[in-house]
Amino acid sequence: xxPQAAVDTARIPDELDRRIIRATQAGLPLVPEPYRQxxxxxxxxxEEVMQRMRxxxxxxxxxxxxxxxxxxxxxxxxNGMSVWDVPDRLVRKYGKQIGALEFVSHAYxxxxxxxxxxxxxxxxxxxxDRKEVEQKVAIIxxxxxxxxxxHRILFSSRILKKSGLRLPGGG
Amino acid sequence: xxxxxxxxxRPAAPDPSSTPExxxxxxxxxxxxxxxxxxxxxxxxxxxxxxxxxxxSQILQLLExxxxxxxxxxxxxxxxxxGIGASMxxxxxxxxxxxxxIANFISSYDEVNHNYERQHRLxxxxxxxxxxxxxxxxxxxxxxxxxxxDLVRLPLVREYHIDLGFPLWC
Numbered sequence: 001x002x003p004q005a006a007v008d009t010a011r012i013p014d015e016l017d018r019r020i021i022r023a024t025q026a027g028l029p030l031v032p033e034p035y036r037q038x039x040x041x042x043x044x045x046x047e048e049v050m051q052r053m054r055x056x057x058x059x060x061x062x063x064x065x066x067x068x069x070x071x072x073x074x075x076x077x078x079n080g081m082s083v084w085d086v087p088d089r090l091v092r093k094y095g096k097q098i099g100a101l102e103f104v105s106h107a108y109x110x111x112x113x114x115x116x117x118x119x120x121x122x123x124x125x126x127x128x129d130r131k132e133v134e135q136k137v138a139i140i141x142x143x144x145x146x147x148x149x150x151h152r153i154l155f156s157s158r159i160l161k162k163s164g165l166r167l168p169g170g171g
Numbered sequence: 172x173x174x175x176x177x178x179x180x181r182p183a184a185p186d187p188s189s190t191p192e193x194x195x196x197x198x199x200x201x202x203x204x205x206x207x208x209x210x211x212x213x214x215x216x217x218x219x220x221x222x223x224x225x226x227x228s229q230i231l232q233l234l235e236x237x238x239x240x241x242x243x244x245x246x247x248x249x250x251x252x253x254g255i256g257a258s259m260x261x262x263x264x265x266x267x268x269x270x271x272x273i274a275n276f277i278s279s280y281d282e283v284n285h286n287y288e289r290q291h292r293l294x295x296x297x298x299x300x301x302x303x304x305x306x307x308x309x310x311x312x313x314x315x316x317x318x319x320x321d322l323v324r325l326p327l328v329r330e331y332h333i334d335l336g337f338p339l340w341c
Contacts, residue, residue, distance in 0.1 A: 027245030
């Protein structure tokens, strides 16, 4: 297994990018010209705000721009973190396949921590209830077949803290 | 509802009386079609209105409403955690009778943005995000020092994410 740096330095946002991140991470102002308002707040032009955000979108710093749904209120009450023990040489192949399933919001390769943790592939599965999550996890199990040496679904029993990602360091 | 200033919109506490059945067809379309691709143009909401066949002021009102009712947490960019610093998924085993106290302590760190109790021997799972790796490690060592817990560090090796959007009604 060859661990890869999660951050590519060319993608690291500069100081002005970070100010834009801080100014928008809690949401855009709901006004006709939101980027102009952000620009005014930061002392830069509308075009510069949009251009920098476009660049962050292209480099992957911004995943998407849009309405951020609250899945819980929308009726998706169950989320199960499914975790899989697959041969390390196959993680990438299966990660890509699982990440493309529409009911999987995130798929990750993470290291094992033997003996406490044997699973190396994570897939977050959403459904209206636990039964639906279990049905979807069964689809993944079918896809992996005998290459899944073991798997579990870790349901969350309590959300103890959930906030949108905040860039530390306030102003 | 706490609103302190026009831009500092905290995720709304969901209004328990709102159910997905209350959503109008227009609201459903908006939610399905605009989780992505809010136009990066000077007047994004006017463009949204054009696509959905209504007025800009209607869209702004609708978004405000959806937020108030807890169906959306905000409208704006979603950042990729690793793009702006260092982050780590952490799991640990906490005795049931100490869970509340320890979970509150963990959640009290600004660097923690998700904290869940999960059904496994490793029963507490949280995500720590910091500006850099050194800061991240100091937070984890600090937590271990104060709780005596042995934290299992599960850093991201690779993410597989094909962003097809999340179909809410299919």
